[in-house]
Amino acid sequence: MEGDSGQPEVRDLPFPDLARLQPLTVEQLIVALLATAPRRSLAQVKRSLMRFAPPSHWEGALHSLSNAGLIATEGRGWRLADGGRNDPLAAAVLAARADWPRTRATILPMVALGLPLSPDAVRRFSRGDNLRAATLAVLYDLPLSLPTVRLTHTRACLLARSLAAHYDGLRLPPINGTERLDAFSTAILHRMAGTERQSVSQTITVLTSRALGTRDLSLDGLRHALVTAAVARSETSPPVASRGARPTDVAEIGEFARRVQALADAVATPPFEDRLAISAAYELYGRHHTDAGTIASFKQRLAAAHRERWLSLRRLDYVDAITADLRQRSELIIDGRHFHFVARVS
Helix, strand or coil: CECCCCCECHHHCCCCCHHHCCCCCHHHHHHHHHCCCCCEEHHHHHHHHCCCCCHHHHHHHHHHHHHCCCEEEECCEEEECHHHHCCHHHHHHHHHCCCHHHHHHHHHHHHHHCCCCCHHHHHHCCCHHHHHHHHHHHHCCCCCCHHHCCHHHHHHHHHHHHHHCCCCCCCCCCCCCCCCCCHHHHHHHHHHHCCCCCCHHHHHHHHHHHHHCCCCCCHHHHHHHHHHHHHHHHHCCCCEECCCCCCCCHHHHHHHHHHHHHHHHHCCCCCCCCEEEHHHHHHHHHHHCCCCCCHHHHHHHHHHHHHCCCCCEECCCCHHHCCHHHHHHHCEEECCEEECEEECCC
């Protein structure tokens, strides 16, 4: 559990996963935006959403929402239709009487974390400490009650998980988060956050930002990173291979698996020597073969080949081993299990 320096090894520590965030669609962003004002011009919609999604995404979403009766045109702009007011997100924005800056800063990050959107909850998670606590609890999959989570509880639970994972049968006392941290506990937090001499509070701030893949330590930076990551989750949501699905042409999948395996045997994704990231396999496959298709269809064929045991997929054991972008593009979910690599066999 400890390295030569006497500090806990990185591989022993819990790791965060952005896949645990709730996807936030462009349609939801539009509904939330239109709930903050009686009417928005097309130019206002563009200015408000351009930091989260390109025009090609929200222009189509506007018409989709209009066809569904959730929004309506008014003059040269858009407004929330009666049907849209019943949308849970729109209802929360209306109940909180939130303008767009407050909605963007508080309510949308709460959606990304799967938090309740009651007026009391909106007030509670407008505070930085509470939002950081919920962010860590979600990304590290901690067994805490999100509506009432506190930063001290999250900190204590992270430390408890680090210890319990390596001591079978260890019974930890109830977690109340009020105990002072000893030197070893502080060292664990420093190692997780990549810090050295910062205070515990500063270390938690760094850890939260690092878990989201951002260097911005400010509260606004945290809020923006949560929304951006949640929107990315909806746009690049990993294909979920349905249980029992089988390819229509088994021989074709077998040949596909043979070609992918040849790539995985020849190339590895640093820092690993025995596996190739799925998105890298997709790019390499497209250079050599004409049937690569979309990355979504490529992943579906990988899932079929994995089920037939023509090749073996591997999970990512430590989230910081590869970049957040590579991790998201490579993720494939099969029967609830997350995979990111094709394993080498020779």
